[in-house]
Amino acid sequence: MADPIHQFQIKPLLPLGGDIHLDFTNSSFYMLLAVGITGALMLGATASRRIVPSRIQSVAELAYEFVADTIRNTIGEGGMKFFPLVFSLFMFILVSNVVGLIPYQFTVMSHIIVTAALALLVFFTVIIYGFWKNGLHFFNLFVPKGIPIYILPLIVFIEVLSFLSRPISHSVRLFANMLAGHITLFVFASFVTMLGGLGVLGWFGATLPLALTVALVGLELLVAFLQAYVFTILTCIYLNDALHPGH
Amino acid sequence: MPDNAHNEPGNHSSDEAALSARLRRLGDELGRERSSRAQETEGPPPESVSSGMARGIRLSTELVAGVLVGALIGWGLDRWLGISPWGLIVFLLLGFAAGVLNVVRAAGEGSNNRT
Numbered sequence: 119m120a121d122p123i124h125q126f127q128i129k130p131l132l133p134l135g136g137d138i139h140l141d142f143t144n145s146s147f148y149m150l151l152a153v154g155i156t157g158a159l160m161l162g163a164t165a166s167r168r169i170v171p172s173r174i175q176s177v178a179e180l181a182y183e184f185v186a187d188t189i190r191n192t193i194g195e196g197g198m199k200f201f202p203l204v205f206s207l208f209m210f211i212l213v214s215n216v217v218g219l220i221p222y223q224f225t226v227m228s229h230i231i232v233t234a235a236l237a238l239l240v241f242f243t244v245i246i247y248g249f250w251k252n253g254l255h256f257f258n259l260f261v262p263k264g265i266p267i268y269i270l271p272l273i274v275f276i277e278v279l280s281f282l283s284r285p286i287s288h289s290v291r292l293f294a295n296m297l298a299g300h301i302t303l304f305v306f307a308s309f310v311t312m313l314g315g316l317g318v319l320g321w322f323g324a325t326l327p328l329a330l331t332v333a334l335v336g337l338e339l340l341v342a343f344l345q346a347y348v349f350t351i352l353t354c355i356y357l358n359d360a361l362h363p364g365h
Numbered sequence: 366m367p368d369n370a371h372n373e374p375g376n377h378s379s380d381e382a383a384l385s386a387r388l389r390r391l392g393d394e395l396g397r398e399r400s401s402r403a404q405e406t407e408g409p410p411p412e413s414v415s416s417g418m419a420r421g422i423r424l425s426t427e428l429v430a431g432v433l434v435g436a437l438i439g440w441g442l443d444r445w446l447g448i449s450p451w452g453l454i455v456f457l458l459l460g461f462a463a464g465v466l467n468v469v470r471a472a473g474e475g476s477n478n479r480t
Contacts, residue, residue, distance in 0.1 A: 272459075279435055279456075279463035286430035287467065294422050344419060 122304040126228050126297070145232070148224045152214040181209065185350065192354035193361060200357050203243065207236060208350040215296065215342035219335065225300055227345075230293040237289035240353050248360035259363040288352055295345045299338045306331045427467035435460010 130141030163178030171179055185205045189197045211227060218225030226232055248256040260277040261270070309327035313320040439456030443449040 275459050276462045276466060279438070279460050280431060280466050282438075283427075283430035283434040283460075283463060283467060286433060287426040290426045290430065291423055294426065295419060298418075298422070341419065348419075348423070 120304075120308055122301045122308070125300060125304060126225070128229070144224050145226055145229065148214060148217060148226045149210075149232075152210055152217060152226065155213050155217070156209040181205075188347075188351055189354055192351060193358045196361055197354065197357060200243075200354075204350055204353055204357075207240075207353060208346055211236070211292070211349055212343060212346035215346060216339070218296070218300070219338055219342060225296055227292055228296040228300055230289060233289040233293040234285065236292075236349070237285040240288065240356055241285040244356050244360040247357075248363060251360065252363055256360075256363050259359055284356060288349070288356075292345050292349050295341055299334075299341050303331065303334050303338060306334060424468050424471055427471045428464040431462075431464025431467050432457070432460045435463060 128143045128145050130139070130143050131147060132142035134140050134142060159174065160178055163172075163175040166172070166175075168175065182205070185208050186198070186201065189201060189204055193200070214226040217223055218227070248259070252258075260274050260281065262273065262277070265273050306327050310324045310331065313324035313327065316323070435456045435458070436453065438460070439453035442452035442456065446452065
């Protein structure tokens with residue numbers, strides 16, 4: 119059986135930088151592709167604006183409304199200043215996940231370094247904006263109300279650790295879902311070729327994993343969208359803490 | 366209201382009045398619909414539609430992340446201050462507590478939305 123991890127290998131497409139390997143890799147290519155598709159969608163949708171939207175315009179409007187509603191529901195109207203950040207994150211993750219589902223394409227989000235970079239971007243945005251907006255009141259985030267004074271230090275430690283663990287769970291969740299999904303897909307799809315090589319009886323046997331693969335592709339499409347949404351809504355929840363510390 | 370730009374220019378004024386009345390009524394109904402939808406906080410959370418695996422990964426990463434951060438900080442303090450193994454012991458326990466707190470919060474979000 120072929121190696122199910124092989125699909126995640128990073129290959130330099132354009133060797134640059136010599137010893138420190140700042141190469142333009144297939145990962146960079148698919149990131150650029152995701153940005154390009156998003157940009158083309160948005161530019162194409164707004165090129166000829168109409169009151170009754172065309173198909174591509176309604177797709178763009180749907181994406182806009184979806185992210186804007188998510189922000190309004192979790193942060194409120196004041197969170198709309200973060201709309202560019204949240205919308206970029208959502209579209210980048212969604213498009214690269216969906217592109218990764220096309221056979222033989224690379225899935226950018228299956229590398230933890232990419233999701234960790236995105237999660238850290240959100241994490242530092244929360245810290246910097248939180249201190250800039252609230253000053254030292256930002257520390258209220260770590261001090262829940264109505265706690266007796268004698269266990270307060272312990273609670274503060276736990277809250278700080280919980281805060282520090284956010285970027286880890288934020289990034290691992292997206293990464294693990296994409297990695298696990300693509301490995302599962304590969305394993306089931308390779309059962310088809312294995313059984314298909316066994317002769318006529320194998321062909322009948324191969325229909326079962328084939329049907330499962332088709333079902334799994336549908337599930338993965340759902341997961342691709344859902345994980346982009348989960349990442350977005352968690353971003354909103356964390357940004358909400360920066361805007362309104364002190365629960 | 367200024368959306369009538371698409372009307373043909375030859376219309377009678379009574380026609381336009383009727384049209385704008387209809388438009389206003391539609392706008393009112395849309396506004397009512399939107400406000401009522403905003404009250405019931407976005408229907409079912411997509412989490413409940415998704416597979417159990419997504420939920421499992423979500424909750425387990427919350428716990429593991431807390432423990433991992435606690436262990437890392439404890440280990441770092443041990444290395445830095447030379448108080449091995451006390452930093453690791455204390456911060457591993459604190460990290461575990463933080464992980465449980467994360468899980469409770471993550472699980473509580475879903476159930477709050479549903480009720």
